[in-house]
Amino acid sequence: MKEYFHSVVLDKHKCNGCTNCMRKCPTEAIRIRDKKAVITKDRCIDCGECIRVCPYHAKDVIVDDLSVLKNYKYNIAISPMSLYGQFSVDTDMNKVFSGIKALGFDCVFDEGLSADVLTIAIRNILKSNNLQKPVISSFCPAVLRIIQVRFPSLIDNIIEVESPMEVGARIVKTKAMKEYGLDFNDIGVFYLAQCPARVTSINRPIGIRSSYINGAMSIKSIYGDIVKNAKKVQKDEEYMRASPKGVGWGRAGGQSYAIGVENYLAVDGIEHVIKVLEEIELGKLSNIDYFEGLACIGGCVGGPLNVENPFIAKARIRNIARTSEKCDFLNNEFINEILAQGLINWTEKITPKGVMTLDDDIAKAIKKIEMLNQIRKELPGTDCGSCGAPSCNALAEDVVRDKAKIEDCIFILKEKIREKEKYGGKL
């Protein structure tokens, strides 16, 4: 059950089978059946491209509403780096955090702070000599999943550290347990999510056994209330805040900038990421030290659950990242304590997903390729999408996998009808 959890869901009533999402899906996970989009679960990487392109808003993300807070004695909100980009630069983020707190949380944690911790941890790891180059960042979960599905030979290049979201949850939950004498299960940790990929990682994490996070709310759904609450803030509260560089992780290239790695490559937008992963797989970029691939345009500021335009948000975060404020909490003692607690590193191996394989038996797979080849020759090559598959190639694959019929192609169907008519058959 957990293996196939996806945060991206379809509202069948809103979907009219228009093929926009099917064409955009980077893993060809979507088909149209009976005028509705259907997501193939083992292929979906929860990148959110389909949510972005759906003109009918039929694709959505499973998130929690604030009523779940009553299930816990103590509630913590993890505020993502991208949230900094959702307000004008001169907005007092302390007020914003107070606005979040007023939604019913007992504590607000700035995800940028755990990014700061990871900056130092990654910097140390990169000093090692026996790394497969380029080292691939583990920051974007959609990119990790596309590597599992399409680039399994690059799994060994991935740096085995958790994301700031998870590390943040671990730091703050452990701290709250100690400070208030609470049980692990008494504390609810919620992520204010900018994208479905991270929501999926809460339920189905990569590299660790289970997440410290209990749920997520989308930025979109609570933004209005945060703004309203922030305006009413009476007394100013000081929050533990990230350094400007930690906040900068929210935009493409910000992570490499914070780490200080000079010979890096930052790529945003899932299609571009795929193209560069192809190059890495061919061994063409082994001169690069660090590869930061982010599924959304602009980085996390481009997540489909944000409110602000990604380019505007990115510019705001860049301006914040340029300032030279210091972060008081980021002393060696703090970092060493977290490293010592083992809250950062992966404990589980990540495995390839052979979802592209036609048959487990290679001899049978060879036969299927032969069939596929024959079918493809019959198909028109127009990639029109009317059959419900994203391309003629994909339809040929579906036929071989017994998931479609060649007559689903309207060109072939038309021909068959004509032939039948010629020999006196009826329509």
Add this chain to the structure above:
Amino acid sequence: MSSNNDKIILEYYIMKNDFKSAGEASSNVKKVLNQLGVDSKTVRRVAIATYEAEMNIVIHSNGGNIIVTISSDKIEIIAHDEGPGIKDIELAMQEGYSTASNQVRELGFGAGMGIPNMKKCSDVFSISSHENEKTLVSMTMYM
């Protein structure tokens, strides 16, 4: 693409100086190997070797072709071109040696790693060529 009982034969024609479609052969071979469920390390070796062969034909030759034969236990790649041949094969096998023009190097190719890389990726490797003759590279990878 054609197949013969328990084999798949993929054939690609590579044009001289055709940087636009360079890389398509290796990318297609990779797709087929993934559909066959070949393990990722072998897929990567074959993809790199095919890519290097493709690029060598594009950069150095007057055009040629690549034939990839996939059977259930091994993959064979044969690349042959229409000349002009390699003057000194031993020199060409050395890492860093290249006869590529400056124009090609400015594009980021011609680092002199092509043939050494192909050899590294193969379990069995052979190359035959003489000046002003055709070049034939043959590579085998076992699964």
